[in-house]
Amino acid sequence: MFQLPRGTRDFKPADMQKYRYIQQQISEIFQRFGYEEVRTPTFETLDLFTAKSGESIKEELYDFTDKGGRKLTLRPELTAPVIRFYIDQLQMEPKPLKLYYIGNCFRYDRPQKGRYREFWQAGCELFGPNTPEAYAELIALAYTQLHSLGLNNITVNIGNLTIIDALFTQLNLTSEQKQYLPPLIDKVLYEDITHALQDFDVSQEHITRFINLLETTDIDHLSTHMKNHQEAREQLNLTKQVIELLHQNFQITTCQLKMSIVRGLEYYKGIVFEIEAPSLGAEKQLCGGGVYELISLFGGNDVPTAGFAIGMDRTILALETEGITFPNPEPEIYIIPVDQTTIPQSITIATMLRTHGYITDLDLLRRGVGKALKYANTKHYQYIIIIGPKELEQQAVTLRNMMTGEQTIVPYNDLLSKLE
């Protein structure tokens, strides 16, 4: 007996119906916002990801050497591959270029609830604009994705890494000291932050002010502490405009400033955001994204870029937690030949119904009407068609409506109109 590889899973039909429903909805919303779908290979050269995220990422990669000696890896995320693709083939496309993807990614980490070693992401990258309306639209798109699926209890948190960096600079931290803080900020461990800053010889007054500014949701309050930092003031102004457009024009009222968002500082710059479903507890983040710089690092001609990715597994979990029912295609018609003599005519009828778009199945096991009826009932077929020698002679079928229990003899020629 062969095992499913650890940390992976099989999708039963009911799981795939949920997945396809979400995929279809997400695709539709991306397209509605002017995005077009792209796809990149499942594996890439290893150096693509070490260039983006540093050597340490190797620890969580499924990397391998192929038979030609190439160092490859299953992709851990999709932004780096899409940027590679852009540089390779799409740099001359008119801007803005709006690309989306829905694909699987791989990470070798400890499997836990809602976290698999192979997982699915839906995301997008925006090439060209760096205006407040561009960033507001991007965040609105991510929110609309999750809201349209039926999630009502989600919050959008918007941060800005340029301002975080300015706050670090005000504390006179070395670049080494700066690297130590983000994980603590991300986890909102204020006590640990305090201890760390004390160790870095920051005064208690500055520590208190720093934590106060991390916690504020008031941009004007932050502005009063950024007087000497031109770039930070510009970013504060940008962030303010983005939040205003989201509130007033995109009509998204559940978004707020959250300075403690510190996503991959290596390549994210400026505005960053996350969307959470608080109902999920500790693993509540459904979506993350922001403004980043990767094109020049990968050897392309620089152009503003921003994007986000939605975790499809956690989104399904959140939908289940909120008790949303997923629509699924209902089986429609099950045809039972009473004996072998009526099998050919049963096939002819099945073929006719399928040609007209009906989900139609036919008993293939020659098991008798009783057992076949039981099977059709288990599978929730809406109509049963029974064809025996008597029906064959009359050029008709017995049609049973499983919802009403009504059963009638219907001539072949009337069957389609009767089903409508």
Add this chain to the structure above:
Amino acid sequence: MFQLPRGTRDFKPADMQKYRYIQQQISEIFQRFGYEEVRTPTFETLDLFTAKSGESIKEELYDFTDKGGRKLTLRPELTAPVIRFYIDQLQMEPKPLKLYYIGNCFRYDRPQKGRYREFWQAGCELFGPNTPEAYAELIALAYTQLHSLGLNNITVNIGNLTIIDALFTQLNLTSEQKQYLPPLIDKVLYEDITHALQDFDVSQEHITRFINLLETTDIDHLSTHMKNHQEAREQLNLTKQVIELLHQNFQITTCQLKMSIVRGLEYYKGIVFEIEAPSLGAEKQLCGGGVYELISLFGGNDVPTAGFAIGMDRTILALETEGITFPNPEPEIYIIPVDQTTIPQSITIATMLRTHGYITDLDLLRRGVGKALKYANTKHYQYIIIIGPKELEQQAVTLRNMMTGEQTIVPYNDLLSKLE
């Protein structure tokens, strides 16, 4: 600059539109025949595939050892994974169990036209029935898939491996000699077959008869040479019934007997079939399948199984060769704010239109009306909405129909009805 891994490819938006169209059509037809979708992981344990196909398959696998020391491989095909899944979780499901999948597979072989190292397959497995109507329906399903996509010039060839084996037995071949012939038969190399059989001390009379039987499309002719082989006669009878049901009841006239089909003799048994698009030349096979035995080999409780897989890349090539146009979603509305003062209202209008399902984009670059119009034209938007201070004052927009050239001022409240 980073390279795309050799033998793989990126899908541009136009490529993905074709792929998604085909995927959607194929899914719909599978469902119409009563099949339900499943999904298995992208990688499996290596021994799953060596158990199925022998050690030699390793040469064409992307196999690797993960960080926990597990020997894994990217899947080269999807039948073995689905059978593993069935044994693991689905054995108790009511029969027939009809499962389909659409997924990527990986093979390390020399890249060439229409052959990639990562490629997509759509296929299905049928668990339970072994009746003529079950096999005829399976073949009809494969044909309907390709025909519904728009392929008119395809042929269905049906063979039977039990009969091939009986023919070998009649020639008194050793099991070693038997293994030598299939590749030659598959490639229809009659001269090489003749030489091989001569080397195996088969008389010229028997060689001539063997080749004659390989070439025949007449089942009754084959029957006259199978008098002493009970199992082969049963299989001939089954094959005859399948072809009759296909012709008369599934109304598929382009199917015929082709004894030279010799798919993986290790696990295929009995009826096998292939569907070809002759327009593609040497690489013309779009679909292959048949009856196989894998469940007991994998440690499950035996049950009849059959299935097929369609190569999605070659199917797209065949559709292109037949000159079929793929439907694609048309961009609908492009909104241009004349200056910064009208951006918020432009967003409000865009949000309203998107909420009502329109594919709507908004100029995010503040580049002026002329350049924005040019961009919208390049992208083939059907309507342009221009919002300047004048329109803002009138609580209206300028709506231009790009197909007719008509341009009118439309109040906000009339916009939706005007677009309908």
